[in-house]
Amino acid sequence: MNCLPKSDIRESFPILSTVFDDGKKLIYLDNAASTQKPRCVIERLKRFYESENANVSRGAHRLGNIATSEYETARDQIANFIGANPEEMIFTSGTTESINAIVYGWGEENVKKNDEIVVLVSEHHSNFIPWQQLAKRKEAFFKVVSVRRDGTLDLNEFKKAITNRTKVVAIAQVTNTFGVIHPIDEIVEIAHSKGAITVVDGAQSVPHILTNVKEMNADFLAFSGHKMLGPMGIGGLYISKKRIGEMRPFFFGGGMIDRVYNDRTKFANPPQKYEAGTPNVAGAIGLAEAVKFLKKVGMAEILDHERQLLEYSYHKLDGINGLALYGTRDLEKRVGVLSFNIEGVHPHDVATILDFQGVAIRSGHHCAQPFMRYLGIHYTARASFYFYNSVEDVDALTDAIKDVKERFS
Amino acid sequence: MEISELYADIIMDHQRNPRNYGTLEEKDVEVHTTNSSCGDEIFLEIKFDGDKISQIAFHGHGCAISKSSASIMTELVKGISKQKALELSKKFVEMVKIGKTQERELKDAVVFQGVSQYPLRTKCATLSWHALEEALKRTAV
Numbered sequence A: 001m002n003c004l005p006k007s008d009i010r011e012s013f014p015i016l017s018t019v020f021d022d023g024k025k026l027i028y029l030d031n032a033a034s035t036q037k038p039r040c041v042i043e044r045l046k047r048f049y050e051s052e053n054a055n056v057s058r059g060a061h062r063l064g065n066i067a068t069s070e071y072e073t074a075r076d077q078i079a080n081f082i083g084a085n086p087e088e089m090i091f092t093s094g095t096t097e098s099i100n101a102i103v104y105g106w107g108e109e110n111v112k113k114n115d116e117i118v119v120l121v122s123e124h125h126s127n128f129i130p131w132q133q134l135a136k137r138k139e140a141f142f143k144v145v146s147v148r149r150d151g152t153l154d155l156n157e158f159k160k161a162i163t164n165r166t167k168v169v170a171i172a173q174v175t176n177t178f179g180v181i182h183p184i185d186e187i188v189e190i191a192h193s194k195g196a197i198t199v200v201d202g203a204q205s206v207p208h209i210l211t212n213v214k215e216m217n218a219d220f221l222a223f224s225g226h227k228m229l230g231p232m233g234i235g236g237l238y239i240s241k242k243r244i245g246e247m248r249p250f251f252f253g254g255g256m257i258d259r260v261y262n263d264r265t266k267f268a269n270p271p272q273k274y275e276a277g278t279p280n281v282a283g284a285i286g287l288a289e290a291v292k293f294l295k296k297v298g299m300a301e302i303l304d305h306e307r308q309l310l311e312y313s314y315h316k317l318d319g320i321n322g323l324a325l326y327g328t329r330d331l332e333k334r335v336g337v338l339s340f341n342i343e344g345v346h347p348h349d350v351a352t353i354l355d356f357q358g359v360a361i362r363s364g365h366h367c368a369q370p371f372m373r374y375l376g377i378h379y380t381a382r383a384s385f386y387f388y389n390s391v392e393d394v395d396a397l398t399d400a401i402k403d404v405k406e407r408f409s
Numbered sequence B: 001m002e003i004s005e006l007y008a009d010i011i012m013d014h015q016r017n018p019r020n021y022g023t024l025e026e027k028d029v030e031v032h033t034t035n036s037s038c039g040d041e042i043f044l045e046i047k048f049d050g051d052k053i054s055q056i057a058f059h060g061h062g063c064a065i066s067k068s069s070a071s072i073m074t075e076l077v078k079g080i081s082k083q084k085a086l087e088l089s090k091k092f093v094e095m096v097k098i099g100k101t102q103e104r105e106l107k108d109a110v111v112f113q114g115v116s117q118y119p120l121r122t123k124c125a126t127l128s129w130h131a132l133e134e135a136l137k138r139t140a141v
């Protein structure tokens, strides 16, 4: 399949040539929320539904065999992409479901009264509320560790927060608000040194940074397919061999059993044990295709390209009066996320006015209200890049920002 | 639709210089309403003189649309009866929903007709009116 003409990556993404009714071209800069899909992923879904569609593992017919084999191949490829073995990865609908799966499958069994659960103040609500609520149910302590105002973590502060009572450390490797990359290897090491298990929210890191769960040594890693060129409604959860033995099934139903009796059930082995019901087969297969595409582009190239766009944005925007750019200035610690505020202008107005120019960004609290409150800001406007964005996209963004400033001055 | 239609001069004027902005020394009711989808919030305070809204003030934080809409709303309902204010509110919410109105009583507030084209932003325009409805409901006799 024609996956990647490197000379013009944008041509692989049909939606990027959108021209709206008013003649404005789409400038898509909301990639941290969801990425666009390359033609090969779209076509892979079509092919599945046109010639392979059937439920998995159940039917003794040809299509069922094809669907099952494609689904398991997809698991192999996606697990391989994050450095995991296939039996260590379950499919979920995305990061939110993955984290809730950890909470219900592992947390309910293993977190006890007076244990500590540690998160950062900058976590996405998906990696915050499930732990906060688990702590309430278990009468455990929910510890929220501060970060610096530029979004980075002071490892010494973090170290102090981890004690012998710390049972779980749940942290996003990359923040969705400012795109700050945390030193995840060190974080995991510190947590493990005190006997805590580590949960990595990889929603914003797996799409941008080459991930190897074995090198990272985390116990769990959650990610979403739709943020890495895949379809919506599919994602993954890596569970280390050690932890998988400590889990219990949290969803019950078809597909996850070995034998069912009137009074008891013997469950299947992982990963099936934790995948009850008909899975998102098409989604998994589409995500596998997305992963192939990412590999061809190259994860190092992706991050490098985003950094160049970020640097270029700073070059164009830095020093503009009344424009606040958030996140550490050390761009080596950032992915291509640019959170900003224009003095006196509400970010929703910024986003709406940019939208008039065809520039799609996001505004709001980015599902990180505790972080916004901590910083004393209510919201930010956020542009987020991916490898298919161009210097011209950044020009359109920066021109539009200047236009907003003029209108509101 | 043009930017200058959504962000019309009236809207920009009210967002720069919101009328009745602040708090009241004496008030009969105070309402705090939030737009959970974006986090905007408004505090609305009203003092009645019998059945009439004699004084009204708002504060909080929100976008140009929500702030200017609140400002225009306070101007419209100051000095009128609860019943009349409720009627206006219904008309405003309806207008923002369908994108047009024949109602002259809405005066400057007709400028928000265009917001209907931005479904995600209609809540910004109606936030203060919902706060008003809540305040009136609480003080209903």
Ligand SMILES: Cc1ncc(COP(=O)(O)O)c(C=O)c1O
Residues within 6 Å of the ligand: A032, A033, A093, A094, A095, A096, A097, A124, A126, A127, A172, A174, A175, A176, A201, A203, A204, A224
């Ligand atoms: C850091 C982070 N965690 C979790 C999520 C939740 O992902 P999903 O909505 O795909 O489950 C997101 C998505 O915005 C995110 O950015």
